Amino acid sequence: MKITILGSLGNIGKPLTKKLIASGNQITVISSNADRTEAIETLGAKAAIGSVSDAAFLKSTFAETDAIFALTPPNMGGSNIIENTTDAGKAIATAIKEAGIKRVVMLSSIGADLPNGTGPITGLHNIEKIYEILENVSVTFLRAGFFYTNLYNDVPMIKGAGIIGSNYAAETKIPFVHPENIATAAAEELQKTTSGKNIRYIVSDVRTPNEVAKVLGLAIDKPELPWVEFTDEQALGGMKQAGLPDEIAGLYAEMGAGLRSGKIQEDFLTNKISVDGKTKLEDFAKEFAERF
Template sequence: MKIIVTGSLGNISKPLAINLINAGHYVTIISSSADKAAEIEALGGTPAIGSVSDVDFLTKTFTGADALYAMIPNDLSSDNFRKHIGGVGLKYAEAIKASGIKKVVLLSSLGAHIDGGTGPISGVYDVEQAFNQLDGVDIRILRPAFFYYNFFHNIELIKHAGIIGANYPGNKPHVMVHPNDIAEVAAYELQQSFTGTTVRYIASDERTLDEVASVLGKAIGKPDLKWVEFTDEQSLQGMLQAGLPQEFSRS
């Protein structure tokens, strides 16, 4: 099969591409950075360098392919995350329609069934709605849970305050996922026959955040590490001090 992978060599797209290449498929990897071309070729893939906001580029790249893995790259410089994410989704949908590609696996998110009130995930809701308007295209929507690597944002807090936390309680179950598990599911789905539009949720583990703090603490030599629930305002100020954009932090 000829398969298009978006997302350059990111945390999901790279292991996904390797999986597909090792399975004998012809894989084209879209990246906005020409610096990635050599690494893509070294993996056995074909680089397609361009912008996911360029419909002509996307259409040309998608044309003749058997399947597409579609994800929306992050843009922390955006002052309107929903508009950015939804806008790229519309570009994808336009290119899918124009190219005639018939099988799509879309990376979405837990909570993407909700219209508004979910921060950047609201943009993924808009992407799903745009894809739902495509006629004659079979779509598998992947909705993964909270990414494990988001805990990296707590490194400075752990270093300087000896705690880990956010604005949600430590005693409630928290569903988490590893990018490699998402890549494995995406690779599987791209190689399957399916019809219509369906949703698949992806999770690797479910723990309370108190458990998470305990596991992480023991792993880094801080066995007494505790999860602390912050107020919304405390959480906001922490994210702003960490350098995250205000629009992202407030969402």
């Protein structure tokens, strides 16, 4: 198959490219950074340098492509993020339609079933709705859990204050996922014959923040590491103090509030959807300790 991957060689794009090439597929990787060309070609893929918001560029790149892995970069533009994310989704959808693509796997998220109150996930909800009305296109919405790798953002807090925390409670049930497991699921879906519009959740483990603090604490030789629940105001202020732009900090605080209420993870947990990812929290803790 000829498959085009959006998202460059990030935590998902790189392992996905490797898996698909190993299966004998011809891969094109779209990146906005020309400096990534050599790395992409070294893997055996073709590099296409341009913006995911440029429908004409995307249409040209999608020519003769059998399937697309559609990943929209997070925090697009630093401001007007939801609007920018949604606009990128519109550009990708236009290119899919005009290029005649028949198979799409879109990276989405838990909580994308909700129209608002989910922070940056709102943009993914909007894109799902755009893709839902694509005619004669088979689409799988790959709804991922909360990335383990987001926990690396807490390293300064752990080192500086001896705590880990956010604006949701220690006993909140959180579906987590490892990017490698997302890549595995995406590779399976891209090579699968299917029709219509489908949803697949990809989750590696369901754990509480209390368990996260305990498992990571043991891995980094800080067994007493506590999880601290912040207020929304404290979380927002902390992110701003750490240098995040106001809009991004506000979106992340909103997402934390959505996790605290349980609405973001409700569809996954209520429907008792299977946990497909193989990387459990204890496995990720070893990676976390190596980078700590």
